[in-house]
Amino acid sequence: MWALYLAPAALRPSAVTFVTLACSSTLDIIGVVASAIVARGLRRIFPPDLAAVDGIDLDIEEGRIFGFLGANGSGKTTTIRMLTTLLRPTEGSATVDGYDVVKDAAKVRARVGVALQEASLDLVMTGRETLLLQARLYRVPRGEVRQRVGDLLRIVDLEEAADRRVGTYSGGMQRRLDLAAALVHRPRIVFLDEPTSGLDPISRNTIWRYVEDLNRNDGVTFFLTTQYLEEADRLAHEVAIMERGRIVAQGAPAELKASIGADVVTVRLEDRNAQPDRALAAVKAIGGLTDVRVVGDSVVVYTKDGSSAIAPIVLALNEATVAVEEVTLARPTLDDVFLRKTGHHIEAQDREPEGVEGAAS
C-alpha cells in the first residue's frame, strides 16, 4: 500500500539524492549519510525570561526516526516550531535538509511535512477538502492532486468519511487526517508533535504502523515528540530526553538503557512514613552499586548484577530497621533512563483513551 507513496517518486530518487548531497556539502557528511536535521545551540526565550528551549544540539541523519521525549512543558513543541519555521530562535541556528530555518524558511517549508500537536484542522471543511487545499498549497502538480488525495484517504482509512465535515470526526480520525495532510507532497522529512497523545491503544497502534511503514519502505525521516516512553522505545532509532529546555540524554534506546547499568532493583518500603533517607543511607553504604535514588516510597538501585545485589540490600535495610514491602528486579526500561536522568518519572498528561473509534471509520 505504501508503494503509493513511492511510485511516482521512483522517478526522482537520483535527482533528489543529488540535490540533497549538493546542499549538504556544508554539513558534516558521515560516510554517505547526510544530516536531515541539524541544530546548534538552539534557544528560545519567551518574555520575560522563560528559556523554553535552552541551547540544544541535534544531528539527525536521513532515514531515521528520532524520538523527542519529555514531560509537558519541557520544550518539545517550541523546538518543533523553530525547526519548522513557525517560530524564530532567540539564539543558535538550525538547518533542515540543508536549509537554514530562518534564512531559507520557504525552502524548509516546501520540504517538510508537519502534523502539529492537537490536530490543527478546520472543522467546517470536509476531510477531502482539507487534503485538496493542502495538496494545492504544497504545489502538488495539478493533474495529480485528485489521485494523490484519493490515495491518502484510502491509506489513512478515511474514504467513507472523506466528504463529512472534520467536526464530526473522532479524535483518532482527526489525527489520521492530520497525518495524511502532512504527507500530501511526499516530504522526505516529517515532524509529528505528539501524534498519539490522548488516543486509544488501537488508534495509537495504527499511527505507529504508518510511521514505521513510511520509514522502512520509503526512507522518510521522522522527528516525533512524545510523552510516552513505550512509543519512543518502539519507534525511535534514536531518542533525546528533554528536561526544562535541555537535552539531558541522547542515543539509541538500547544504548541509553545499557548506560545506566545492567539492572534495576526497586525496593518498596512498607510504610509511607518510613524514613527514606535512612533507607537511602543504608543502601548507599553497601558500595559497588551504580546508583541509588529515592523515588516516592521506593528506593531504586541501579547495578550491574541485580540478582546478587538483592540479598545485601535487604540485609542492609533490615539492619537499619526499615521494613520492606516488596522487592522487584527488572531490566532497565526507558522509564528508568528517564528517572535516572531527570530524577522523576515522566507524567503523561492525557492518558485516558478517548472512547471507541467512530463507527464510520
Next chain:
Amino acid sequence: MIDTMLDVYQLTLRSLREVVRQPAFEVQNYFIPLFFFAVTVGALGNVSERAFGLENYRAFAMPVAILQGAAGGASYSALAMVTDIERGYFDKLLLTPTPRISLVLGRLFGDGIRVVIITAVILIVGAIFGTGMEAGVAGYIAILILAGLFGLAYAGFGLAIALRTGSPQAAQAGFLIFFPLLFLAPAFAPKEFFSPWLEFLATINPVTYILEGMRALISEGWDWEKIGAALLAIAVLAAINMPLALWALRHRTA
C-alpha cells in the same frame, strides 16, 4: 506568481465556502442594514425631505445601508482568522510554501466578494422601494465596485487586529469602530446642516466621501468629482490597513 494567484483563489473559495456552511453570521449583514433603512425612512423620511429640501430620502439613506452591510460583511475575515488561529489551522497554512500575502489576500477577497453580493441584494431591495438610480444601470455596477473595494480596504483593518491579538473580542471591537465613522459622516442629514465641529470631523472622515460618491450616483448621476473622491478615500483606507495587516502577520511568526 501564477502559483500564488492560484493559492489566493483556493483560499478565497475556502473563505466563501465557510460562510455558506455557517449562514447565521451572514444573515445579519443583510437584515440589520435593511431594517435600519426601513426604520429611518419610515420615521424621518417625510420630515427630512421637507427640512433638507430633498426630493427622495430613500435615495439619500440607501448608501448608509450599503456601507453598513459592507462593513458587516468585511468584518468576517477578522473573526474567521481568529478561529483559524485558535484552532491551530492557521499554523497549518503558515507551514505551507505559499507566500504569506496569499493568506491575507484569500481572506480579503472572500470578504470583497461577499460585500458585492450583500450590496447587490440591498440595492435590489432599495430599488423595489423606490430609491431610483440617476446614473442608470451602469450606476448600479459602479456602486457594486465601490462597495467591493471599500470591503477589501476595510477588511484589512480587522484582519490586522485579529492577526496581532488572536482575540475574538478585539476582532469584534475592530468592527465596532466603523459605527462612529459612519455617524460622523453625513449619514442622516446633508453636511451643510451639521454644526461646525461635526462638519469638520465629517470633512476629514474618509467614510464621508465614500457615502457621498454613492449618493451622487443614486440621486444626481455621474458626478466624477465625487466618485473620484470616493475612490481616493478608499485608497487611503487601503494604504493604511494593508500594511497594517501584513505587519501583524509578520509579527505572528517572529
